[in-house]
Amino acid sequence: MTDPIRVTVWNEYRHEKKSPEIAAIYPKGIHGAIADYLRDRRGMKVRTATLDEPDHGLTEAVLADTDVLIWWGHTAHEEVKDEIVERVHKRVLDGMGLMALHSAHVSKIFRKLMGTTCELKWREAGEKERLWVIEPSHPIVKGLGEYIELEHTEMYGERFDVPPPDVLVFVSWFEGGEVFRSGCVYYRSRGKVFYFRPGHETYPIYHNPQVLQVIGNAAEWLAPVECPKPIYGNVQPLQKIGEK
Numbered sequence: 001m002t003d004p005i006r007v008t009v010w011n012e013y014r015h016e017k018k019s020p021e022i023a024a025i026y027p028k029g030i031h032g033a034i035a036d037y038l039r040d041r042r043g044m045k046v047r048t049a050t051l052d053e054p055d056h057g058l059t060e061a062v063l064a065d066t067d068v069l070i071w072w073g074h075t076a077h078e079e080v081k082d083e084i085v086e087r088v089h090k091r092v093l094d095g096m097g098l099m100a101l102h103s104a105h106v107s108k109i110f111r112k113l114m115g116t117t118c119e120l121k122w123r124e125a126g127e128k129e130r131l132w133v134i135e136p137s138h139p140i141v142k143g144l145g146e147y148i149e150l151e152h153t154e155m156y157g158e159r160f161d162v163p164p165p166d167v168l169v170f171v172s173w174f175e176g177g178e179v180f181r182s183g184c185v186y187y188r189s190r191g192k193v194f195y196f197r198p199g200h201e202t203y204p205i206y207h208n209p210q211v212l213q214v215i216g217n218a219a220e221w222l223a224p225v226e227c228p229k230p231i232y233g234n235v236q237p238l239q240k241i242g243e244k
């Protein structure tokens with residue numbers, strides 16, 4: 001049996017504390033809903049962390065014990081301390097997977113990993129969204145059909161100011177006419193990054209079985225792969241150069 005994948009679900013956890021409507025959708029917080037689902041999948045060891053904990057719940061020890069970090073933030077990106085962002089960034093480059101959900105598109109950590117503004121268009125009109133699977137062989141879409149349909153969502157529209165994804169997994173269509181690159185995979189040093197769009201706090205998006213399935217699949221895929229650490233710098237040749 002292989003070791004369980006160690007997942008940490010991070011949430012700024014502010015909306016749920018301030019708004020009874022949002023708390024009714026996510027009584028245990030958005031992190032709680034995602035963690036509950038992941039705990040039901042086999043092979044995962046799941047913990048949660050939130051902004052108001054010391055070190056935002058992301059101590060060196062927690063990160064060292066994390067294979068995949070899931071990030072949800074919205075109103076308090078600026079409150080995330082730079083030293084913690086640095087710590088997370090270092091771990092990603094060293095192999096930890098990072099999944100940025102919905103409004104985490106402008107989190108400090110996602111912006112740092114992308115190197116661009118990560119801005120986009122948005123509209124809150126409760127419109128329909130179809131997320132089309134455009135890379136059907138990718139492990140992230142295992143078990144899905146041609147698309148996921150969400151009846152009521154916030155719209156995110158292009159242009160999304162990110163670098164071209166290494167793999168584009170989903171493209172969204174919105175009732176109001178916009179499109180969006182909703183599932184983007186990036187490789188960063190030894191780590192992998194997945195941006196996944198759905199998840200506005202006023203809709204029960206993280207109770208949708210297909211959305212949760214994507215999050216679970218992605219957590220499995222983002223886990224580090226066992227491989228030798230790359231060697232950098234000046235090296236000796238493997239054989240004598242110029243020998244006939």
Ligand code: ZN
Nearest residue numbers: 103154200201
């Ligand atoms: Zn939103």
